Amino acid sequence: MKKLLGIAVGTAMLLGTTAHSMAADTMALVVSTLNNPFFVTLKDGAEAKAEEMGYELLVLDSQNDPAKELSNVEDVLNKDIKVLLINPTDSDAVSSSIRAANRKDIPVVTLDRGASRGDVVSHVASDNVLGGEMAGKLIIDTLGGEGKVVELEGVPGTSAARDRGEGFNKAVGASEGIEVVASQPADFDRTKGLNVMENILQAQPEVDAVFAHNDEMALGAIKAVQASGRDIVVVGFDGTSDGVAAVEDGSMLATVAQQAGMIGAIGVMTADKIINGESVESYTPVPLKLVTK
Template sequence: MRIHRISGIFIATSAIASLAACSVSTTPGGSDQAAGKKSDTLSIGFSQATQQSPFYVQLREGAEKAAEKAGAKLNFADAGDDVTKQNNDIQDLITRGVDVLLINPVDPKGVQAGIAAAKAAGIPVVTVDRPVPSGAAAHVGRDNKEMGRLVGAEVAKSLGAKGGKVIEIKGDAGGAVARDRSAGFHEAVAANKKIKIVAGPYCDYIRSKAVTAMQDLLQTNPDVKAVYAHNDDMALGALQVLKENGRTDVKVAGVDGLMEAVKSIAARGPYLATALNDPISLGATAVGTALDVQAGKKVDASVDAGTGLVDASNASSYTGSTTFALAGKE
């Protein structure tokens, strides 16, 4: 079995262990409102872009479990893909007296108002999954360009010298994750001049939007040989449309290691490859980093939680009951 390198897999931070003995606050912001005094329990505010994708649901769960293990209080807010709401959510978390803020930004530039408010309140900010241009003490994520590159190399290998048309279904417009996953993929297939990439629309990482997009894309590109989507949820939406139209000859690839995709790869169907992006470990790493930052410990400006390729050679070793393949399992 070919083994692919997995770099920088999550290592538990010292903050998780050092805070394990603390009690969990039962009041917002970790404050003892009845007594009018600050609680000893550390309070983490987590402003998340959306809950409309399985990845982000699991990211929240990973953060919640890590905070509970550390004895910290996690205050969560879902922006619903609305940057104005996210800035308001951040202000609310500040008002509730959180000690440190985790932000998964809807719009890296648009959320600067919330980050500025946190800075004015003396609350450090750690971003997760999507970086911001400035204002964060640290960013926790994965190398999305490498993810795109890993998957792109596998798609190019599958298409061979004949190449063919590849439809690319994109994530979010203007997002660093979508930009990097696209750039890495394009770099990986660039050597094969017979591969032509057709740019699909931005579907915000949501399967139902990818289904609608793929229905139109298939009609206008009947000669398509492969589909690359910026996450597995959208790739599975595209695969659904292909199957409904009897096009099991078209290869599909995505990113994130969604278990549904991993099992399809293991079955050696049209689904070709994905890249690991375990959101549970990412959420845990983000919480650990936030607690280290709040404690005044030195942390890297960019914390890489690691990735790796899942293809037909190793997919069976990643299959399981989790929603996403666990990083470091192979």
């Protein structure tokens, strides 16, 4: 009897587990690119929190292509998802994807980058304007209030590039001794950061500091600076593992650290509240911190 009872209990537990997994609600996370350490960390944070909370999370990579992004969104909208979490490739282009979700009454939560149009229930991101200001003020202090500065911009049209640039230019614009001698996009990409910085260094005989809108571009810029043999400080943004390592070895002055994993986790927690009919904030700021040696 004890043996039979044990089998019955074990079977019941197995069936219960299966029923629970089948009943688990599904969320989708569409990421701009997984060819960037920051967004990989964001994805990892979302996956860990979803598993902890008992949700299934579908993850799709848009490969920095708005057309691929729309295709990914259309794909997940044909599945039984409760919430769409999306990290846009472009704040304008993502509107088509968000409107597709709106038509199917699927709530949308944007992560890291916002959307220009479409109905979004909540946006989870760092205060990028404040982060840009932090970078600008550090450069001003490091240069003693005088010097020539380069700005490497992210992907044009993204809220992150716009906001980080706004904060940075607000800070340096308030300092009469700081001049921005070049401001060019390098699309958040390390190789483009290297190439753009090489061209700027050839055109600009005097450069004292560089602010890059993310660590990937900053790391590319550092290679160009090192090859030139010039003494130029570089500040990045995101606080990726490579960026922090560059700060620690002295090749980068600082990085404004976003907590990518926390953005992903808070996104899932926000989606959970939406699924359970709870009210959520339209914007949830995630703390930033300045990482220096």
